[in-house]
Amino acid sequence: MGRVLEPAAGDTAALLGEAEFELACRLIAEYAGIKLSPHKRYMVHNRLTRRLRARSVTSFAAYLQLVQAEPAGEREAFVNALTTNLTSFFREPHHFELLRVRAQQHRERERRPLRVWCSASSTGEEAWSLAMTLREAACPSDILATDIDTEALATGSAGVYPMERTGTLTPERLRAHWLRGVGANAGWASARPELRALVKFAPLNLQSAAWPAMEPFDVIFCRNVVIYFDREAQRRLLGRFTSVLRPGGLLAVGHAESFPAMHPAFKACGRTAYNYQPG
Numbered sequence: 001m002g003r004v005l006e007p008a009a010g011d012t013a014a015l016l017g018e019a020e021f022e023l024a025c026r027l028i029a030e031y032a033g034i035k036l037s038p039h040k041r042y043m044v045h046n047r048l049t050r051r052l053r054a055r056s057v058t059s060f061a062a063y064l065q066l067v068q069a070e071p072a073g074e075r076e077a078f079v080n081a082l083t084t085n086l087t088s089f090f091r092e093p094h095h096f097e098l099l100r101v102r103a104q105q106h107r108e109r110e111r112r113p114l115r116v117w118c119s120a121s122s123t124g125e126e127a128w129s130l131a132m133t134l135r136e137a138a139c140p141s142d143i144l145a146t147d148i149d150t151e152a153l154a155t156g157s158a159g160v161y162p163m164e165r166t167g168t169l170t171p172e173r174l175r176a177h178w179l180r181g182v183g184a185n186a187g188w189a190s191a192r193p194e195l196r197a198l199v200k201f202a203p204l205n206l207q208s209a210a211w212p213a214m215e216p217f218d219v220i221f222c223r224n225v226v227i228y229f230d231r232e233a234q235r236r237l238l239g240r241f242t243s244v245l246r247p248g249g250l251l252a253v254g255h256a257e258s259f260p261a262m263h264p265a266f267k268a269c270g271r272t273a274y275n276y277q278p279g
């Protein structure tokens with residue numbers, strides 16, 4: 001039996017009906033490649049209810065019309081509302097150890113900065129973890145951090161987090177790379193300028209027909225995002241990575257993702273890590 005939908009406390013909008021849920025699923029798949037399973041109906045109801053209130057719209061049908069009519073307006077807020085942004089500093093830490101070794105080799109062999117793409121950066125913790133690793137390895141680097149969710153990106157580029165969110169950082173790392181707020185800013189940590197100099201944040205939809213021109217990367221982190229895409233979209237994305245990753249480059253994916261195995265040029269080189277070795 002399907003899950004019973006219950007409106008949240010104080011919720012004035014009608015329940016999200018099956019037809020509206022199906023339309024919302026179709027739209028988020030079209031805009032972001034995100035596949036929502038049927039049991040996400042309650043989540044979609046709750047997240048979109050906030051948007052209905054913000055836009056003073058009283059039905060989901062009218063709201064979804066607004067989403068379709070405003071490509072540069074409500075569509076962005078709709079996508080932001082339906083993405084899942086769970087992340088943390090040094091999540092799945094084995095990849096940062098691999099990166100540290102790569103960075104040391106790069107520093108010894110190359111004169112140019114190491115180029116890294118953090119391709120689903122969410123609220124920024126992953127990108128700042130890359131920057132801390134590369135700074136500690138004293139490796140000149142450029143990090144591009146992108147995400148489809150413009151609100152999450154704004155948090156990332158602000159580079160300011162509540163102290164509770166820095167719990168996975170060692171005291172040494174916190175001291176070396178972050179400034180602790182005082183007075184009115186007590187309880188917050190802000191990225192030091194030396195860290196900020198390494199990272200640029202920009203919006204990018206991994207599923208969009210055209211990506212902006214990008215210099216090739218030595219490393220791509222694409223973690224915990226393709227689990228929301230179907231197999232065909234994963235395969236297409238992998239093909240596109242081959243045009244922006246340097247031969248010998250590293251691709252790191254999430255713990256439940258194995259999509260690089262679909263392409264013969266990606267050779268496993270550690271836990272959920274792949275070397276790009278074209279023929």
Ligand SMILES: C[S@@+](CC[C@H](N)C(=O)[O-])C[C@H]1O[C@@H](n2cnc3c(N)ncnc32)[C@H](O)[C@@H]1O
Nearest residue numbers: 032083086087120122148149205206223224225
């Ligand atoms: C669960 S978070 C993962 C964050 C980080 N990579 C990590 O592993 O901790 C997934 C992120 O993918 C982003 N995302 C979903 N669809 C996307 C798309 N089509 N293009 C770019 N980013 C997308 C979401 O906005 C969200 O911030």
